[in-house]
Amino acid sequence: MRIARDDQPRPLSTCWLYWIAVPTGDQAGVIASLGLTRPVPVTFAEAEAVIDEDGHGEAEDNPDGLARVYVSPEIEGWTLVIGPWCDPCNTDRSDEVLRLCVDLSSRYGGAQAYYFGIQNDGSAWLIAEHGVVVRRYCETGQVDDGLLTLGEPLVQERAERERMGLPPVWEESARNGDAEEEWKWRAFDMADEIASALGVNPLTLTESMRVHGVGVLAETPTPVR
Numbered sequence: 001m002r003i004a005r006d007d008q009p010r011p012l013s014t015c016w017l018y019w020i021a022v023p024t025g026d027q028a029g030v031i032a033s034l035g036l037t038r039p040v041p042v043t044f045a046e047a048e049a050v051i052d053e054d055g056h057g058e059a060e061d062n063p064d065g066l067a068r069v070y071v072s073p074e075i076e077g078w079t080l081v082i083g084p085w086c087d088p089c090n091t092d093r094s095d096e097v098l099r100l101c102v103d104l105s106s107r108y109g110g111a112q113a114y115y116f117g118i119q120n121d122g123s124a125w126l127i128a129e130h131g132v133v134v135r136r137y138c139e140t141g142q143v144d145d146g147l148l149t150l151g152e153p154l155v156q157e158r159a160e161r162e163r164m165g166l167p168p169v170w171e172e173s174a175r176n177g178d179a180e181e182e183w184k185w186r187a188f189d190m191a192d193e194i195a196s197a198l199g200v201n202p203l204t205l206t207e208s209m210r211v212h213g214v215g216v217l218a219e220t221p222t223p224v225r
Contacts, residue, residue, distance in 0.1 A: 025074030
């Protein structure tokens with residue numbers, strides 16, 4: 001497929017969005033590092049349709065959305081990998097996504113994974129730098145969210161808690177206390193904001209952004225669908 005030169009970035013959103021962001025324009029290297037295969041070029045509009053379909057589990061040959069991901073061209077120096085396969089807080093995927101981000105960060109200096117439910121369905125963020133997990137935090141309403149917490153709160157978390165009059169650092173044992181209920185609901189919407197603060201956010205892509213290359217759909221190495 002030949003992609004027009006004037007194909008422009010556009011917000012890539014769905015009700016449930018999962019992605020990995022890597023600070024590099026090495027699309028081929030990211031694809032190889034993740035074990036992705038059979039890349040097929042797509043436009044931003046086509047990618048948005050696929051992301052929405054996979055997020056809702058509407059594809060007959062990909063009901064859980066794990067069989068493929070969209071890999072963006074270089075956007076402002078970043079490459080985005082988008083699809084449920086990138087979910088940092090899914091019980092079946094969290095360990096693997098953490099490992100992938102650690103490996104990517106060893107190669108490219110950093111890697112981030114996010115989940116964002118656009119209708120107040122929760123947030124999760126995983127930040128790795130130079131082969132080390134800096135932070136993983138999930139607020140999705142699941143009882144085991146706290147078990148996935150790693151590292152110290154990010155600057156963005158601390159600042160927001162201070163604005164709300166809450167201690168900037170807190171114990172996971174207090175997660176379900178009354179004092180933390182307000183934070184829990186605030187954190188449901190923060191993945192979008194943290195992604196924008198730390199890199200390129202697929203929800204806020206614009207035509208004015210610098211782009212190099214062409215985005216592709218690629219098959220994942222997940223053995224069981």
